Amino acid sequence: KAGVTQTPRYLIKTRGQQVTLSCSPISGHRSVSWYQQTPGQGLQFLFEYFSETQRNKGNFPGRFSGRQFSNSRSEMNVSTLELGDSALYLCASSLGGGLQETQYFGPGTRLLVL
Amino acid sequence: GEDVEQSLFLSVREGDSSVINCTYTDSSSTYLYWYKQEPGAGLQLLTYIFSNMDMKQDQRLTVLLNKKDKHLSLRIADTQTGDSAIYFCAETSYNQGGKLIFGQGTELSVKP
Numbered sequence: 001k002a003g004v005t006q007t008p009r010y011l012i013k014t015r016g017q018q019v020t021l022s023c024s025p026i027s028g029h030r031s032v033s034w035y036q037q038t039p040g041q042g043l044q045f046l047f048e049y050f051s052e053t054q055r056n057k058g059n060f061p062g063r064f065s066g067r068q069f070s071n072s073r074s075e076m077n078v079s080t081l082e083l084g085d086s087a088l089y090l091c092a093s094s095l096g097g098g099l100q101e102t103q104y105f106g107p108g109t110r111l112l113v114l
Numbered sequence: 115g116e117d118v119e120q121s122l123f124l125s126v127r128e129g130d131s132s133v134i135n136c137t138y139t140d141s142s143s144t145y146l147y148w149y150k151q152e153p154g155a156g157l158q159l160l161t162y163i164f165s166n167m168d169m170k171q172d173q174r175l176t177v178l179l180n181k182k183d184k185h186l187s188l189r190i191a192d193t194q195t196g197d198s199a200i201y202f203c204a205e206t207s208y209n210q211g212g213k214l215i216f217g218q219g220t221e222l223s224v225k226p
Binding site: 004006033043044045048055056058092098100102103104106107 | 145147149155156157158159162164202204211212213214215216217218219
């Protein structure tokens with residue numbers, strides 16, 4: 001079974017631009033979560049989607065948004081990019097997002113904001 | 115808020131055992147995980163333990179949970195150079211709605 005895939009793998013943007021990252025979960029998984037990884041803050045939860053609905057949200061500004069499609073694929077968008085948004089963005093999928101369900105991570109999208 | 119702490123570095127010789135430690139503050143933690151991250155890669159799930167368990171063994175990996183002290187450890191037997199990576203401890207609970215709270219990661223260096 002194919003794992004979680006994320007596209008693109010690398011991105012370079014400039015301040016003020018916006019960016020969209022994509023995540024395709026493992027087949028059959030309906031829950032998708034997004035995490036930001038930076039050297040300073042470590043791994044932080046952004047949001048979780050299940051059945052096209054945002055079910056949980058972390059402490060990030062409104063510039064960070066996401067959505068999920070009917071095929072469970074998810075996108076996250078960051079508007080008005082800031083230098084501090086440079087990070088590895090990781091997507092994780094699980095069957096239903098239940099507590100007992102393991103989250104499987106993709107390889108991440110590395111975003112550099114100049 | 116809830117917090118997970120790990121030591122930042124660990125260096126061992128090939129063939130030795132490695133023990134990576136983690137402490138957490140959420141008394142309602144339900145599942146605790148160990149993930150491995152190699153350079154330039156995402157997170158690979160190594161193992162997990164449910165909070166009503168004390169120990170779990172999976173091949174070279176042994177997880178010990180002391181719920182009273184809120185302490186979790188990962189022991190890697192016969193550590194190999196290919197085990198060099200960053201190891202993250204993470205916890206989740208009903209209070210967190212299933213989101214993972216991660217430690218800062220422990221960088222394991224295995225010397226030949």
